[in-house]
Amino acid sequence: MEKVRISKLMSERGLCSRREADGYIERGWVKVDGVVVSELGARVFPSQAITLERGAQAQQAARMTVLLHKPVGYVSGQAEDGYEPAVVLVTPQNQWRGGAAGPAFDRAHLRGLAPAGRLDIDSTGLLVLTQNGAVARTLIGEDSDVDKEYLVRVQGKLGADGLALLNHGLTLDGRALRPAQVSWQNDDQLRFVLREGRKRQIRRMCELVGLKVIGLKRVRIGNVVLGDLPVGQWRYLRPDEKFDGPVAARPAPRPRAPASSPPAAPFKREGAGRPAARTAPRRPVAGVRRGPAKD
Numbered sequence: 001m002e003k004v005r006i007s008k009l010m011s012e013r014g015l016c017s018r019r020e021a022d023g024y025i026e027r028g029w030v031k032v033d034g035v036v037v038s039e040l041g042a043r044v045f046p047s048q049a050i051t052l053e054r055g056a057q058a059q060q061a062a063r064m065t066v067l068l069h070k071p072v073g074y075v076s077g078q079a080e081d082g083y084e085p086a087v088v089l090v091t092p093q094n095q096w097r098g099g100a101a102g103p104a105f106d107r108a109h110l111r112g113l114a115p116a117g118r119l120d121i122d123s124t125g126l127l128v129l130t131q132n133g134a135v136a137r138t139l140i141g142e143d144s145d146v147d148k149e150y151l152v153r154v155q156g157k158l159g160a161d162g163l164a165l166l167n168h169g170l171t172l173d174g175r176a177l178r179p180a181q182v183s184w185q186n187d188d189q190l191r192f193v194l195r196e197g198r199k200r201q202i203r204r205m206c207e208l209v210g211l212k213v214i215g216l217k218r219v220r221i222g223n224v225v226l227g228d229l230p231v232g233q234w235r236y237l238r239p240d241e242k243f244d245g246p247v248a249a250r251p252a253p254r255p256r257a258p259a260s261s262p263p264a265a266p267f268k269r270e271g272a273g274r275p276a277a278r279t280a281p282r283r284p285v286a287g288v289r290r291g292p293a294k295d
Contacts, residue, residue: 001045001046001047003043003044003045004043004044004045004046005041005042005043006021006025006030006032006037006042006043006044006050007021007022007025007040007041009044009046009050010030010050011137011141012143013050014134014137014138014141014244015050015052015134016052016056016133016134017133017134017136017137019133020133020134022040024052024053024055024056025037025038025039025040025042026038026040027055027056028053029052029053029055029056030050030051030052030053030056031050031051031052031053032044032048032049032050033048033049034049034051063130063131063132064103064109064113064130064131064132064236064237065128065129065130065131065132065135065236065237066090066109066113066128066129066130066234066235066236066237067126067127067128067224067226067229067234067235067236067237068086068089068090068126068127068128068129068233068234069124069125069126069127069226069229069230069231069232069233069234070086070089070119070123070124070125070126070127071089071124071231071232072121072122072123072124073121073122074086074088074089074121075121076115076117076118076119076120076127077114077115077118083121086115086119086127086129087110087113087115087129089232089233089234090109090110090113090129090234091105092105094232094233094234095233095234095235096229096230096233096234096235098228098229098235102235102236102238103236109131111131112131113129113130113131114129114130114131114136115127115128115129116128116129116130116135116136116138116139116140117139117140117148117197117221118197119218120200120203120216122216123216123217123218124216124217124218124231125150125216125217125218125219125226126218126219126220126221126224126225126226126229127218128221128224128237128243130237135237135243138222138243138244139221139222139243140197145195145244146195146221146222146243146244147193147194147195147222148193148194148195148197148218148220148221148222149191149192149193149218149219149220149221150191150192150193150194150202150216150217150218150219151185151189151190151191151216151217151219152189152190152191152192152202152206152213152215152216152217153188153189153213153214153215153216154188154189154190154206154211154212154213154214155188155211155212155214156206156210156211156212157210158209158210158211159209159210162209162210162211163182163183163184165208165209166180166182166190166192166205166206166209167179167180167181167182168180170205170208170209172198172201172204172205173198177196177198177201177205178194178195178196180192180193180194180195180205181193190206202216203216221243222242222243222244223241223242223243223244224237224241224242224243
C-alpha cells in the first residue's frame with residue numbers, strides 16, 4: 001500500500017480542503033494515529049487515523065454556511081452579463097428569523113463566502129454559500145454523492161418512453177448521464193433527484209424528450225431542505241443540519257405520464273426568462289433588500 005500526501009487524504013475524507021489542511025499542519029492541529037504531524041507534504045498510509053485538534057475544529061465552526069432562496073434574475077457566482085451575484089442578497093435586512101433562531105449577521109461572514117454549486121439565472125430555490133472548504137467539497141467535490149431535488153414545471157407532450165429516458169438513458173455532450181429519479185408530481189410538474197450537476201442539465205434533459213421547462217425550483221440538497229425560507233431571504237446552516245447521510249423516504253413516482261400539460265402549478269413562478277439588463281430597472285422581489293455588490 002502506497003503512502004499519500006496527508007493533505008490529499010484529509011480532503012478526500014471531507015475533513016477540510018487541501019489548503020486548509022496545510023494551514024492546520026503548520027499550526028500543529030493535525031494528528032495521525034495520535035501523533036502530531038508538523039511537516040508539510042508529509043505522507044501517510046490511507047489506513048491511518050487522522051484527527052483534528054480543537055483549534056482546527058473551532059476555526060471550522062467559525063466558518064459560516066448560508067442557505068439562500070435565490071430568486072430568478074441573479075447568478076450564483078461572479079457577476080456576469082450585467083446580472084448581480086446572489087451573494088448581494090446576504091444582508092442583515094434579508095436574514096430570515098423564522099424557525100430556529102440563528103446567530104446575528106456579521107460582515108466577517110461575507111469574507112470568502114462562495115457558492116457551493118450553481119443555480120441558473122432563470123431558476124430559483126436553495127443555493128448554498130459557504131466559507132467552509134469541507135462543506136464545499138461535500139457538495140461539489142469530484143467524489144460528491146449528495147443528491148439534489150428539484151420541482152420542474154413543463155410544457156409539451158412526453159412520449160411513451162420519455163419518463164424512462166429521463167430516469168436513465170440520456171446523453172449530454174457525448175457523455176452518458178448518471179441514473180436519476182424522475183417522477184410526475186401532478187399533470188404539469190416533474191420531480192427530479194440528481195447526483196450530478198451538468199450545465200443546465202434538467203432543461204437540456206427535458207428538451208431531449210420533447211418538453212420545455214417553464215419553471216424550476218431546487219427544494220433540497222442532501223438532508224437540507226428549502227422549507228419555508230422566503231424568496232430572496234437567507235439563514236445560517238444550523239449545527240444540527242448535515243448535507244450528507246441518509247435521506248428520508250420520498251413518495252413513490254406516478255406510473256403514467258400525462259398526455260399534455262395544462263397551465264397549473266403547485267409552486268409560484270418567481271419570474272420568466274432572463275431579466276432586463278442591469279442598466280434597466282428591475283422589479284424588486286417582494287420583501288427583498290439588495291446589498292451592495294462585492295468588491
